[in-house]
Amino acid sequence: MNGRTDPAGPARLRRRRRAVSDLGDALRALVELATATEAPADDLERATESVRAAAALLGGRVRDRSSLPSTDDLLDGVRMYNPVTGSGSALAPPLHIEQAGDLTIGTCTLGLAFEGPPSYAHGGMSALLLDQLLGYAVSASGHPGMTVRLDTSYRAPVPLQTPLRLTARVTAIDGRRVTASGAIATAAEPDTVLVAATGTFVALSADQARRLFGAVWDSGSRAG
Numbered sequence: 001m002n003g004r005t006d007p008a009g010p011a012r013l014r015r016r017r018r019a020v021s022d023l024g025d026a027l028r029a030l031v032e033l034a035t036a037t038e039a040p041a042d043d044l045e046r047a048t049e050s051v052r053a054a055a056a057l058l059g060g061r062v063r064d065r066s067s068l069p070s071t072d073d074l075l076d077g078v079r080m081y082n083p084v085t086g087s088g089s090a091l092a093p094p095l096h097i098e099q100a101g102d103l104t105i106g107t108c109t110l111g112l113a114f115e116g117p118p119s120y121a122h123g124g125m126s127a128l129l130l131d132q133l134l135g136y137a138v139s140a141s142g143h144p145g146m147t148v149r150l151d152t153s154y155r156a157p158v159p160l161q162t163p164l165r166l167t168a169r170v171t172a173i174d175g176r177r178v179t180a181s182g183a184i185a186t187a188a189e190p191d192t193v194l195v196a197a198t199g200t201f202v203a204l205s206a207d208q209a210r211r212l213f214g215a216v217w218d219s220g221s222r223a224g
């Protein structure tokens, strides 16, 4: 039973979402500290035992790839484990996104866990952030689609532990194909582009949507 069919569902769903976000916060802090720590081996060994105990607690009930998380709502755009924006994801910085007219703005700070070259972000992380932000801009334009191409131009390294400002906007709509462009800058110097990207997104045909996501829709409707 999930939040949509259970009479006590809304309150239960709110509590579960809060718990998922709190766990996400704790996990992100853990991942960052596990990267930054210079603690002695004894402490690392004790921490490993605690983390294994926590994993055992979470492993009692799990979903597989054909079911949506019970906390998510695709129609409302709630994806709590999205690896870029999801408050429940240990992998997400998380990136916070808002829409201002036709401009999509993202903010985040990357910690040491995202290090590529010493003291700077891994280039794949920049592409991940931009893919998400461009995809959001495309959805916000009313033409959601999947990324089929992402061209990324790395002009200067992205500093860690520094507030970042990302921007994106849709530049062309051509049938099922939508193009969006965006950039990463620091919040302190928003006009200095560090990484720029242009992405092509394609709206799925009904057949493509059924082929790619049919199993997930079916399990969602079975769950109510």
Ligand SMILES: CCCCCCCC(=O)SCCNC(=O)CCNC(=O)[C@H](O)C(C)(C)COP(=O)(O)OP(=O)(O)OC[C@H]1O[C@@H](n2cnc3c(N)ncnc32)[C@H](O)[C@@H]1OP(=O)(O)O
Pocket: 131, 132, 133, 134, 135, 136, 139, 145, 146, 147, 148, 149, 175, 176, 177, 200, 202, 204, 205, 208
């Ligand atoms: C808020 C949410 C934000 C989410 C952001 C995150 C977005 C993501 O990361 S999505 C995940 C990564 N992307 C993917 O996994 C997609 C993988 N690709 C596919 O599954 C398929 O390419 C698919 C289903 C999208 C399209 O199918 P495909 O058979 O390639 O294309 P098709 O349907 O024949 O063509 C549609 C149009 O797209 C064009 N197109 C397809 N691929 C490309 C490409 N690589 N470059 C340019 N144009 C392309 C075709 O030319 C065609 O154009 P036209 O209509 O003018 O002839």
